[in-house]
Amino acid sequence: MSGPAYEPVQWSSDHQDDVPYNTPLSPDAMQTGFHNPETIPLDPLDDLPAGASRPRFLGSAFAGEGPNPRESYASSSNSFPIQDDYNSSVYALNEQRPDAGRGSASYGYRDDPADSQSNFGKSPVFTESPYLAEKRNAYPAPRTSRRRPIIIGAVVVSILLVAGIALGIYFGVVRPKNDKDGSGAVSSGSTASSSGARPSATNSPSGTLAVVTGGDGSQITLDDGTTMTYTNKLGGTWYWDENDPFNNGAQAQSYTPALNQTFNYGVDIIRGVNLGGWLNTEPFIVPALYELYVNSSTPAVDEWTLSQNMAADTANGGLSQLEDHYKTFITEQDFIEIAAAGLNYVRIPIGFWAIETRDDEPFLAKTSWTYFLKAIKWARKYGIRINLDFHALPGSQNGWNHSGKLGTIGVLNGPMGYANAQRSLDYIRILAEFISQPEYKDVVSMFGVTNEPQAPTFGQENLVRFYLQAYNIVRNAGGVGAGSGPFISFHEGFEGLANWVGMFVGSDRTSLDIHPYLCFGTQSSAPYSSYASTPCQAWAVAQNTSMSAFGLTQAGEWSLAINDCGLWVNGVGLGTRYEGTYQGGTGPGLGSCDQWTDFATWTPAMKQDIENFALSSMSALQNYFFWTWKIGNSSVTGKVEAPQWSYQLGLQQGWMPTDPRAADGICQPSQPFNGPLSAWQVGGAGANTLQAAFTNSYTWPPTSLSAAGAVSTLPSYITSSAVPTLPVPTFTNSAGSTVSAGDGWQNTQDTTLMAVANPTCSYLDPWVNPTVPPPNPLCTGNARRDFKPPRSQITPPPKA
Template sequence: MSGPQYDPLPLHLDHRDDIPYNVPHSPGMPPSGLHTPEAEPFELHGDDLGALRPRFMGQALNDGGPEPRASYASSGHSLPLSNDNQSSVYGLNPTGQATRDTAYYSMQYRDDPHDADFNGSTPNVGMYKDELQSTPYLSEKREAYLPPKARSKRRMWVLGGVVVGVVAIVAIVVAVYFTVVKPHSNKDTVSGGASKGGSKGSSSSTSSSSSPQNTGKPAVQAAVTGGDGSTVTMEDGTTFIYQNSFGGYWYWDENDPFNNGARAQSWSPALNETFQYGVDKIRGVNIGGWLTTEPFIVPALYEPYVNSSNPAVDEWTLSQNMAADTANGGMQQLVNHYETFVTEKDFAEIAGAGLNWVRVSVPFWAIETRSGEPFLPKTCWQYFLKAVQWARKYGLRINLDLHALPGSQNGWNHSGRLGSINLLNGPMGLANAQRALDYIRVLAEFISQPEYKDVVAMFGVTNEPQAPVFGQENLARYYMQAYDIVRTASGIGEGNGPFISFHEGFMGLSAWAGYYPNSDRTSLDIHQYLCFSGQSAAGYDQRATDPCTAWASVQNDSMSAYGFTIAAEFSNALNDCGLWVNGVNLGARYEGNYPGGPWPVIGSCDPWTDYSQWNDTMKQGIQQFALASMDALQNYFFWTWKIGNSSVTGKVESPVWSYQLGLQEGWMPKDPRAAVGTCGNTDPWVGPLQSWQTGGAGAGQIPATFTSSYAWPPTSISGGGAATLLPTYTQTGPIPTLPVPTFTESSGSTANAGSGWENTADNSGMAVPIPTCSYLDPWVGSAAPPSPLCSSAAKRGIPVPPPIITSAP
């Protein structure tokens, strides 16, 4: 029996829901290719099989079905299932695709039953309830291939068995072909990675120059990509099974290490596609406590030293204790922490959890330290480079967060040193700000390189600066200078360097309405917590809608009044219970023993921290609170991905702060999209943003009246006085360019990883002391400026006072 030979389906695919599937691609958008279920040389037709060349209902999709099936989301954002004519198997076989950045959208079956983010559709009934269920595609295939009535039952049983056997064999062969053979063959044509050394502003889909040359040696047939259920091989040779039920797929090829073809989920743009801020949602999580340690996140690092003569309460004192503890490895203990606390598997799990961004906290000592600073210098930068590699592999975008700055920007332990605020405050406030701006410049130059800009897509220039202490005007001046520095490194316009994120400095979002008009890709960041204010015994069942009431309308208003607004931190905590959440041995407001009281005793923290005793009602209440928070904040990063075990109790002592633990124990949503509509917001903010806010027309044309009003440097510094009377640095020091990673290809050659510095015209020196001027210790706190400020016999340094506790906001 023979049948008609069907042609490939002439569809054009775009990753955005709002673009029809039969129109030409947007400029700069890589085509997804034409799909057919057949891939030479594995043909399925022929008289001997007694079956048609299968189309898997492709013709119905083109002619009879108005929408792509949800499971077809791997080639773009999905639309809801409308009828069974739209076969789930259609997306299995992406033949005819010539480019690596699009060739793996549909290499295996992925179901996407709940994609109402942009089209406002209702989730598929029966497919999405409390959590995703397994796909019914096999039964749909059986219905699509019912035997003709004219055939005998015996013949149909025989043919059916043959067809099922052949289909099973072909499915295996096709999967191997598209995960092993096809990726490698595409590798030598066009790469989806960033251009090495290409011109600024070049598309992220520019051909990679790091592709190996033909050496005449046989190609190594190794899988370089995979989806749900595929085997991932890590750098050390160990493997694990990738779990991602959302259509995401990883990509890593040692011969093309800057390929950006990976996708976190079907609804999230791949790294070589445009992320539409204000339309595409940021659903992110923080990688806190890793490269900038915090006692409550990694208590086991601190617990050996909390009772020493110099208790470890921040990374400053932790470093001092570790350096002296040579018997236990000294500072190697911190390196061991970098190696083990966060690994590649964490990034794979984050993508599999339905999250598409990570915010990675980095301290200034990733670049350098200066005299008297005990931090381990430069080492954590090597692990940030690993984070970039892992994020690239799993399709995650990074918000680089400069978390700890010279002198401390807020006086809290996560700024590096608990105690006084010395950034934009006190006699060294201006000099420390100069130094901080230099570090912003070094980081901006690195991440603006074409090899990194599509992965490190956002830059939070300063975490939680204390504007109530040093004033919003001076913070605005500092931000204006940081903006100029980042854009000098990257250039103006979409695709040139990162989005710049400004924390609101505890002034509130409304205080920044109208700031930085026409600035190129800037965003406003707020950290929303309900746990550090007044304490209450009310449980999650009574406070499930608190995030909606407190945050939703404020976030909406800021999206209109300022522009793109994110919540780079929030948690599930209702109170300040948890080991060292407030700081080492500082107690809790909830129990009435936090400094600065009196605090009324609400109760014991034990029921809030012993998650082994939580019942399903408690877990469902936390999950509902998380969903309300996500819906209210719209674009967010949960704080934080993981909390380490206490070495004393052997378990997590601040459980509601851990996204990973919440997934494992059942109080975090398995699909963050389930949050949409939780708050019942009848008037949510709807994009897109104005053109200049996303790098389009008018971007970067900030009015001169604004720039002159917020010119750098400030005229005076809080706690210090007139800027002309304070120590400042001179821009004549050597530039500490950050090192790039090394990738050795199978041919033995080294891939081009950039120079570490994007704008070669940006060559002014670093801020360093003037030899004839006097300086206080950068962490001095309150003190009088040197007098005379500069002379031929100037001396530097005075003793640093003991730390004081800066109250939480």
């Protein structure tokens, strides 16, 4: 490995920025967690509302940046300002449902293990999350006659028909279900490795047998009616039958269990990618959407301001422009490419407005859900599993642009913190009830209940309370005890993986989600070749330890960026540290970002170095979701301006591996986790038997909230409204009949109403600054004359 010579460095909280990138780790340096935005006030952003947090993204990977942690206009928070930039370890890299049955009335983060401000115990291996500063602030029978020839002909036809049906059933259903050997690996004779299309017993309108499955080289018909040759050199098999739209016979690759087979977590590897910027937009992922309004009187810096600008722009289609984006940014073709790339999982971020909006929330309501349903269909067709990620909660769980609105933290924080948490839990219940239905549970097999909650602001204790409540809700949605419903993913909340050891012991299929990035903080012009082994040194042991101590641990986000170059990576109009234009005032830059963003000039050697970094990252993280599948072109330059963040572009240009299995063993001898996980961790014996001491310690609701005080003095909602049930897709079989797709609600015994405003109480805006005091008096005996209860209704069926 090339790079400067180094000497071993012992970690300390005052570690300076002169540590070489390839310095070996000390025993205490293997902290885990993640590093995200910061919250120190930015003078250039004095026009933000009082208490508003600063923009999204990542944060310092290396100490020594001085008093300014990563700040970006689209993602920050002043709710819990950090005092210095020593927030990240150089070693951890910024590591039948009737209404009557259910509804209607019929401190600053530190990386120092000795930090006295921490409320949780430390270990010599893990401390608080070293990534906080990075992201802080789913026939009729033939008639016969007496004539012998006709009888004989009928018999022959019947035999042929039965043979055709048997072959169709065998190749389309039976064989995919039995293509696993005893070890859980796909056998060499798997249909997934064969090529060509295969017929089934399905009748087409012409009466011929329709082709419903095939492998590499087969012809496939897409939703839009076009046909193409299916290409998958890794043994993938597609499956789609209009008469059986919930058949799970598809298999992404020969080494990935088909959807109708068990995915053995801890043994089978999650090789995933995010569909970021699709149903929950971010400026740097889809710059063209934001470039239209970047110079308006209220610049578009998040989906809230983007929606406001679009709604006012009737000449260009108004808010429907967002639906145009949903239609075109991710399509069925992307799912084909994802499977062909060797990836078996997609993480799909979604905002609460997929369910409903209230009051003056400007988001395009209920529409993105239609496209999530399309994602379920496409994922099922190509054998890909989905991690549904609840990315944006009402009031914002972190104050960053991807939570819907740049500003302050309004979940579990401030005067509306409890009410917003109540509302969020209702939305978690609605999503969980839908994806727990038998028609969807094998496709949407994981549920990230909250993306990147800012626990250092509102405390890990209250986050655990919230997670425990969410856990009970999701498991109850399954309605049949342990082993039902999706795997539940908990983001570690920037508290560090070690602080979750001992939590949720005996739970049923829970996972920890971490977001390690290496790109913010002190910048370096060192080439990619100097980073080849850094992920192995920093992440591999941490992942192993958490897999053993907690259970399934997966990196829900990571990228190939090693600096903050890229259009709006730090937020709209904030510049970059690398170029010295960052509004956070990080000092002189290192030069132009062109060499890092103009991928057309990258040499084959540089691309190979980037691929080596990708492989070591995959090996170290073991179970992962790359951020993100696609970066849209800038409407100004006509090209991708943040290339290290696009998996698809990396495949096209040659710096991402065409088979992610090439990463296996890269980080040896770090000893990657060798499963299986414990039985209770995957829904087996002992699952869903949480310890009483744990559940009794984290009851709901919290007793008090940060920046607000006792919950009893804060606005809260009452359960008095019908629950809006998410609509199901519509499928029509070859006979023109509608195929049952469930009713959106798995547990019919779940009859709790939805939490909405009490007409006798006063409320603040859900997005209010946390420093505003709660209403006084809070409630009266009479309903307020100006009270307008929020509408809560059944979501209309999706568009065709």
